[in-house]
Amino acid sequence: MAGVTRYVVVGAGIVGLSTARRILSEQPDAQVTVLEKESAPARHQTGHNSGVIHAGVYYRPGSLKARLCRAGRSSMVRFCAENGIPVQVTGKLIVATDDAELPRLRALHERAVANGLRVRMITPAEAREHEPHVRCRAALHVASTGITDFGEVCRTLAALIGRAGGELRFGARVTGIAVRGGEQVVRTTTGELHADVLVNCAGLHADRVARLAGVTPPAxxxxxxxxxxxxxxxxxxxxxxxxxxxxxxxxxxxxxxxxxxxxxxxxxxxxxxxxxxxxxxxxxxxxxxxxxxxxxxxxxxxxxxxxxxxxxxxxxxxxxxxxxxxxxxxxxxxxxxxxxxxxxxxxxxxxxxxxxxxVDDFLIVNRARQVHVLNAPSPAATSAFEIAKHIVARLPR
Structure with missing residues (x-):
């Protein structure tokens, strides 16, 4: 594709916005349009989650979730600190409340260690040093877990995209997608766009957007x-x-x-x-x-x-x-x-x-000049910058 590459990103949740920002940071001359059917960013999954920056304890070692979450925790904390977004690395306790849960807690400890995390099995007395009112038989202390406001992260990302020359179109619901002569023709409730590359980060509607693009989702x-x-x-x-x-x-x-x-x-x-x-x-x-x-x-x-x-x-x-x-x-x-x-x-x-x-892992499907993010639940907010890096590294230019 000669000249300026045109990208359309569907969805202004944290994954879509992170992807648009990543494209612009790597290709400052690219034309990037983010389409969002709501009137503001982060109106659905991103804006309704618990605000936890996960460490990556739970995920199968070697999986995309495990790798991107561990790296994403660091990049998310750094981004928040650099942009004045409230963030705290609080740590957390995972507690076994009866003896039957102890084998599962030990297995979780082994998985966390395999994922390269700084974790420690602690006694009930040690757990109460962190949380005086907790009751448990044993606990896993995860030092690197944090909290932030992911809605504020998205508002900051939207401002950065705008300053970098990207366009955010709100109230623009995608109604159809066609491929004509190598172009992605995206019909929306606010008009038609022509792009070279389509990135589908539509979250709750990602499989439907994929079908509009002629892709049969595997889930x-x-x-x-x-x-x-x-x-x-x-x-x-x-x-x-x-x-x-x-x-x-x-x-x-x-x-x-x-x-x-x-x-x-x-x-x-x-x-x-x-x-x-x-x-x-x-x-x-x-x-x-x-x-x-x-x-x-x-x-x-x-x-x-x-x-x-x-x-x-x-x-x-x-x-x-x-x-x-x-x-x-x-x-x-x-x-x-x-x-x-x-x-x-x-x-x-x-x-x-x-x-x-x-579907246990993140599910990202590539087609000719299209990328469809078809499963990105928790820890997608934590991992958003790393998911974006993963997507953009595989985009045609």
């Missing part, structure tokens, strides 16, 4: 809603940093946990229930097209049959404040129902294969 996006509470201000002293349970390795969800945010508030959650809309932030939000897609997808039914008990537990906790509080009290016994205030919810875009398997 379907299934939305899972994560509901949060927060501790009343007078009870925030119960949590100093981050307290997590030992996760069930069969699932990508980390379990209900406690996180002190950069503003001092303490968030509790999330649980994980199937959402009835891709942007279903409450039980009352139902999208008939999304429901029909869910009902027609064999992969979801296979997943449901395999994990029915787990799913029912999550639904019960969603509908019962008492159950939610009990889950938190396993970590910090002093927490009661009266300490909790309902906070916001997020929706996780989880890719599920036709056989019902949860």
């Amino acid at each position: 379907r996006i299934i939305p899972f809603r994560g509901e949060y509470y927060e501790l009343r201000p007078q009870r925030r002293e119960l949590v100093r940093g981050l307290i997590y349970p030992v996760p069930d390795p069969r699932f990508p969800f980390l379990g209900v946990h406690l996180t002190r945010m950069v503003d001092g508030s303490v968030h509790a959650g999330p649980n994980a229930v199937l959402a009835l809309a891709r942007e279903g932030y409450s039980w009352g939000r139902i999208d008939l097209r999304d429901v029909a897609d869910l009902a027609a997808y064999p992969g979801l039914w296979r997943l449901a049959r395999r994990h029915l008990g787990y799913g029912l537990t999550e639904v019960r906790r969603s509908l019962s404040l008492r159950r939610f509080a009990q889950s938190l009290a396993r970590l910090v016994p002093a927490i009661t129902e009266a300490d909790l205030i309902r906070a916001g919810a997020g929706v996780r875009a989880q890719a599920i294969a036709p056989d019902g398997a949860l």
Whole structure:
């Protein structure tokens, strides 16, 4: 492709914005347009997450998630510090609350060491030095975990893209994509664009954008809603940093946990229930097209049959404040129902294969002059700059 290369990036979440910024930093003369159907950046997954900068404890050694998360933690902390964005490296505790969880905690310790992380198994007394109100049989201390405001990261990225000559088009929903003579012709609700390269970072709608581009995704996006509470201000002293349970390795969800945010508030959650809309932030939000897609997808039914008990537990906790509080009290016994205030919810875009398997790693599909990011749930926010580097290194120019 001779002359200036034209890029269209679909999606102004943290992965899309990081990718646009990376393109401009490597190719200052490139023409980069970011398309976002909402009126501002980070309106969905990025703007509804817990703000945790993950260290990379949970991910299979050698996987894309493990490699990009470990590098991404450092690059994210550095970016925040350089741009005046609140960031704290707090460390966190992953706690085993009964003897049955101890083998899983030890396995997690081994995985973290294999991923090159600075972690330490500690006793209950040592755990209480970090978190005086925690109850556990043992804990894993992860020193490099941090917290920030990923929404503010995105607003900063958007400003940097604009200053570098990129264009952000808000209120521009993609309605069609065609390839004509080597060009990517992208139709939107605000007009038609012509580009040389298309990068799909549409998050909750990434598989649909891929299909618009003529790509058959190897997995379907299934939305899972994560509901949060927060501790009343007078009870925030119960949590100093981050307290997590030992996760069930069969699932990508980390379990209900406690996180002190950069503003001092303490968030509790999330649980994980199937959402009835891709942007279903409450039980009352139902999208008939999304429901029909869910009902027609064999992969979801296979997943449901395999994990029915787990799913029912999550639904019960969603509908019962008492159950939610009990889950938190396993970590910090002093927490009661009266300490909790309902906070916001997020929706996780989880890719599920036709056989019902949860796609565990980041899933990035390359086609001729197209890149489609088809699975980028947590720790995508932590890893965003490294995901962008990975994408841009593989783009045609």
